[in-house]
Amino acid sequence: MSRKKRASAYTPPTNLSAFRDAERYWKSRTSPPDLSLAFDPAQVRWDAEANADGRLRGVWTAGDGHEEVCWRVELHELAETAMGQSRWKGKDREQEGDYAIVIPRIPGLVFFPRILPESLQRSLVVETLTHARSPNLTSLEPHYHLPAEGLWTRLLAGNGEEAVRRKNGGLNGAISDGIASTAPCLECSSPQGGRESKQAVHIGERDVTVRDLIMKLRWSNVGWHYNWTTKLYEFERGHVPLPPLIYQCCRGLARQAPWRQVDGLKKDVGGDQSRAATPAGQMRDWRSWKDAYEPDAGIVNFYQLKDSLTSHIDLSEVDAVSPLVSLSLGHSSIFLVGGTTRDVPPLPILLRSGDGLIMSGEGRRVYHALPRVLDGTLPGYLLASQFDAVEGAESWAPYGEYLERGARINVNVRSVF
Ligand SMILES: O=C(O)CCC(=O)C(=O)O
Numbered sequence: 001m002s003r004k005k006r007a008s009a010y011t012p013p014t015n016l017s018a019f020r021d022a023e024r025y026w027k028s029r030t031s032p033p034d035l036s037l038a039f040d041p042a043q044v045r046w047d048a049e050a051n052a053d054g055r056l057r058g059v060w061t062a063g064d065g066h067e068e069v070c071w072r073v074e075l076h077e078l079a080e081t082a083m084g085q086s087r088w089k090g091k092d093r094e095q096e097g098d099y100a101i102v103i104p105r106i107p108g109l110v111f112f113p114r115i116l117p118e119s120l121q122r123s124l125v126v127e128t129l130t131h132a133r134s135p136n137l138t139s140l141e142p143h144y145h146l147p148a149e150g151l152w153t154r155l156l157a158g159n160g161e162e163a164v165r166r167k168n169g170g171l172n173g174a175i176s177d178g179i180a181s182t183a184p185c186l187e188c189s190s191p192q193g194g195r196e197s198k199q200a201v202h203i204g205e206r207d208v209t210v211r212d213l214i215m216k217l218r219w220s221n222v223g224w225h226y227n228w229t230t231k232l233y234e235f236e237r238g239h240v241p242l243p244p245l246i247y248q249c250c251r252g253l254a255r256q257a258p259w260r261q262v263d264g265l266k267k268d269v270g271g272d273q274s275r276a277a278t279p280a281g282q283m284r285d286w287r288s289w290k291d292a293y294e295p296d297a298g299i300v301n302f303y304q305l306k307d308s309l310t311s312h313i314d315l316s317e318v319d320a321v322s323p324l325v326s327l328s329l330g331h332s333s334i335f336l337v338g339g340t341t342r343d344v345p346p347l348p349i350l351l352r353s354g355d356g357l358i359m360s361g362e363g364r365r366v367y368h369a370l371p372r373v374l375d376g377t378l379p380g381y382l383l384a385s386q387f388d389a390v391e392g393a394e395s396w397a398p399y400g401e402y403l404e405r406g407a408r409i410n411v412n413v414r415s416v417f
C-alpha cells in the first residue's frame, strides 16, 4: 500500500496537541503505521568526512519530506570501560563499530543504535524476568499473592499451571468479559497512569495460573523503591542493589556517552538556540557523570503487542538533569520524544532490540511516550529455537517463547540523587 493511501486512512482530530495527535497516529490500528515517518539510524545520510571535533553530520529525511539534522560520534573507548566484560567485547553482530547519535532538536538525548551485543541482550532478558520478584515490587504485587521466589522461577521449575490467588479487595472483576476496556486497570497502569493494555483481561475472583499471570506483568521496580500511586520514592524501605547486568550496562553507557561532543553541540548548531541547544547550566554536570554516574533506581517495563505508554515527563528524581538510561529488548517500537509542552511536535524514533537511549540535562524534562510495539519485529537471535543455553539460564527456550508472544522489555534506569 502506498504511503499516500495509508496517510489518508487516518484522519487526525483537530483539537489535540501535536503530541497527542502523534500518539493517536502511532496507536491507530486502522492501517499499518508508516515507518518511513520514524527516525531510523539506518536511513540517515552521513557526510563523508567528520568535522574537526570528530563528529559526522547526517540528515534523515522522513517519508513526508521532513528533514532532521543529527550528529554521529564514534565510541572508541567503550570496550575498555566498566562494561569491559567478555560479553561486551565479544560483539557478535555485523556492524562497523559503536556509535552514538545526537539530535540537536532534542536536547540531552543520546541515541546508541544496536549498542548491546546479541548475547548481552539475551542475558539482560534473563535478568529482567528473573528479577521481577520480591524484594523488587512489581505491577502484580498489590493484586495477587505472588510466590516468594517469583513467577518466572516458578514457571522454569515446571509450575506454570499452578494457581496464584488474587488478593482480597483486588480488582473485583472490574473487567470480566474479555473485551478491551477503557476502564482504569490497576494491574497495567504505569507510574504515569499511562499504560494501557487491551490484552489484560481480568477474570473476576478466579485464580490465575503462573503462566497467564506472567503475561500480565507490566513493570518491576529496581533499586530504590518507587511508589507508583504517590509517585514518590520510599527511601525508608532501604535500597535494593540493581541487578548486576542492568547496573553495569546502564552505568557504562552513561559514563561513556560522548558528553564533550554533546555539550559542544550547543556552540555550533546555530539557528534557534532556545530549541536546538541545551542551556549550559543544564549540561555542565557531564564532567562528573563520566567518572561518578551511579544508577540507583529504575523500572523495567514489560510491554505486550497491544500495550502503550502515554506521554509523560519523569519528575520524581531529586537530581533533575542526570542521565536516565533506557535499553530496549525484544520487539521494536516507536518512541516519541518532544519538548517541555505537548504542543511541541514529537520526533518518532524507531527503537530496536539492543538500542540504548539516554535522556539528560534539559532532555530529562521533555514529554515522551511509547505508543506502539511493532508486530513481527523480533530479531532471529531472540527466537526460542535459536539457543540451548544462555549465560545465567539453563535454556533460552522459555525466554524466547515469552518474547515471541509479542514482548518488548524496556530497562529504564536513573540516578535519584
Ligand atoms: O519504554 C520506553 O522506551 C520508555 C519508558 C518510559 O518512558 C518510562 O518508563 O518512564
Ligand SMILES: [Fe+2]
Residues within 6 Å of the ligand: 312, 313, 314, 368
Ligand atoms: Fe519515561
